[in-house]
Amino acid sequence: MAAQIPYLDLPLFPLGMVLYPGGQLPLRVFERRYLDMVRECARTGSSFGVCLILEGEEAGAPATPAAVGTLARIIDFHNREDGLLGILIEGTERFRVARTRVRSDGLVRGDVELWPTEPTHEVPVELALLPSILERLVDSMAPQWRNAPRQLYDDAGWVGFRLAELLPLHDDERQRMLEITDPLRRLAELRDILPRFQRG
Template sequence: MNDRSDWIPLFTLNTVLFPDGILPLKVFEPRYLDMVRDCMKERVPFGVVLIRAGQEIGIAADPETVGCLAHIIDWDAQQLGVLLLRTQGGRRFRIIETRTRPNKLLEARIDLMPADEPLRIMDRHTACARTLGLIIEDINMRGRDELGEDFESPFPDRLKLEDAGWVANRWSEILPIPLKARQRLLELQDVPARLAIVHEYLLQHHIL
């Protein structure tokens, strides 16, 4: 799928998707089923944006101004009218303007934000990467023990524990912080600053 920089459909959710992050979705509303089918047919992503005001179901919600492209990497239709998706975060984007289609699907004209440049973990943050790797390994091991072949990891297949932005993003997904705080981390374009905030949180809560 190619990134888009024009009008894209939006999936407004009570969650924040980060670049490279894995987001499973259960799609059953007609507007979103149509959206997903169109995206798969055209091989394009859709946008995932945190809800600022409103609900996930029904009338189009008011989104935050920054979201993340979601690429469909797998799907299943085990029952009529329900699609199970496995999506992965792509580029972040900033919403320029929105419009609502007759079927209540929200669309946005967007500007793609710069992708994080690969940045090697600094010595003072190596504990962040090492601890994250242990947590991912533990979650995956427990999942395989409990579910066997049915287990799907909540993390990307390829771990980039040497990359500061990747490490900061994965911590931002799993830390028990408010959605608004998670959204601010998504919006922060300064990779070292994003990881420094995560590192300070981990120290304050005695995780490191």
């Protein structure tokens, strides 16, 4: 008899953006369902899932999430000037959603299968331009990475995820970069997209 896949029951936070492993996102939390979720995660030290919205909006009726997302852990809390709760989250592992259900308070929960961590690869010589492009983007757009250890720029997975965050990709492209499981393939696809941003 085939072994059953162990699913993790996870609260899901559908967003209009993609969270990548190792990435950070600031969020403002104001709906009761998400305030309760954040409180529970803070109390238990547990994570929640972030998925790109396929249909619907971040607020209001439950949105339809993409099938592949990223576990998020809360690394900071603060009170915003507008009086709302602000949190900073960091992406860890990726997962695939097997099925979802909506609780009475509107919170979407999913049975998810965690993906294994990507193999580590050095950036190959033929893609060596990409870390240099990332350095320029970090300098102008991502101060949180300005003091990143130099060896991260040799890591194909880290470079690919950071480029996918910072380049002006379409949502479906960002989601595709999340779903690719080979870091070298992700870098090659990003290289092929780059000329679109260099015209004019």
